[in-house]
Amino acid sequence: TQLLEQSPQFLSIQEGENLTVYCNSSSVFSSLQWYRQEPGEGPVLLVTVVTGGEVKKLKRLTFQFGDARKDSSLHITAAQPGDTGLYLCAVDSSYKLIFGSGTRLLVRP
Amino acid sequence: SAVISQKPSRDICQRGTSLTIQCQVDSQVTMMFWYRQQPGQSLTLIATANQGSEATYESGFVIDKFPISRPNLTFSTLTVSNMSPEDSSIYLCSARTPIDEQFFGPGTRLTVL
Numbered sequence A: 001t002q003l004l005e006q007s008p009q010f011l012s013i014q015e016g017e018n019l020t021v022y023c024n025s026s027s028v029f030s031s032l033q034w035y036r037q038e039p040g041e042g043p044v045l046l047v048t049v050v051t052g053g054e055v056k057k058l059k060r061l062t063f064q065f066g067d068a069r070k071d072s073s074l075h076i077t078a079a080q081p082g083d084t085g086l087y088l089c090a091v092d093s094s095y096k097l098i099f100g101s102g103t104r105l106l107v108r109p
Numbered sequence B: 001s002a003v004i005s006q007k008p009s010r011d012i013c014q015r016g017t018s019l020t021i022q023c024q025v026d027s028q029v030t031m032m033f034w035y036r037q038q039p040g041q042s043l044t045l046i047a048t049a050n051q052g053s054e055a056t057y058e059s060g061f062v063i064d065k066f067p068i069s070r071p072n073l074t075f076s077t078l079t080v081s082n083m084s085p086e087d088s089s090i091y092l093c094s095a096r097t098p099i100d101e102q103f104f105g106p107g108t109r110l111t112v113l
Helices: none
Strands: A005-007 A010-014 A019-024 A032-037 A044-049 A055-058 A061-065 A071-076 A085-093 A096-099 A103-108 B004-007 B010-013 B019-025 B031-037 B043-049 B068-072 B075-080 B089-096 B102-104 B108-112
Touching: A005 A085, A010 A019, A019 A103, A032 A071, A044 A055, A044 A061, A071 A085, A096 B043, B004 B089, B019 B031, B019 B089, B031 B075, B043 B068, B043 B075, B075 B089
Parallel strands: A010 A103, B010 B108
Antiparallel strands: A005 A019, A019 A071, A032 A044, A032 A085, A055 A061, A061 A071, A085 A096, A085 A103, B004 B019, B019 B075, B031 B043, B031 B089, B068 B075, B089 B102, B089 B108
16 A cells, blocks of 8 residues: 555646645654656656645645644646656654655646 | 656567666656556656665565666666566656655666567
8 A cells, every 4th residue: 555645646737727636644743744746757846845734835735734734635727738747755763754645737728 | 956867768589578768857766666557548757766775575576587786876777677468567666855856767668679
């Protein structure tokens, strides 16, 4: 079983639409990270959330850490084709980064 | 930050052969890791590469199949041994800096025929 389950697995939307990606677990974490990976590249860190209920904004991206620190969401406003990629949540487990199942986003022009 | 390079970037290999992937980091890092990413999927940790000693493998991965070396702080190799088509994947090197930032290489795309 996956430690971190992401939903949806795949999302295809039109440019300008909004979307939310979820990352859920039954475990409690001290922090959680979100990465984006584009084809032919490694994942790149977008944000780290550390406090239950925390909200962080990165331009059109809004990240939230659940109050109980078991889940997180990523909301993208007015998606653009450049947002296309694989979005991964991840947690630190004994100094090892463990990734969620991933959400593949396609934004059509 | 850390910039990570991998060689080769891709390869096509025959079953039963072995391939060694090299990973070089441009700055000193504390920890290095190897991940596998199967087509369309997320990343799975293979092992932690330990400097000067045997790597620490995750469940489902063994040293005989994936021997790893890390002779110094900034260089590591992963060998995929006795390959089969099921080994076709992207293999990514990763490193953690002293301030706990983690960076990834671009990956090596392996196809086994």
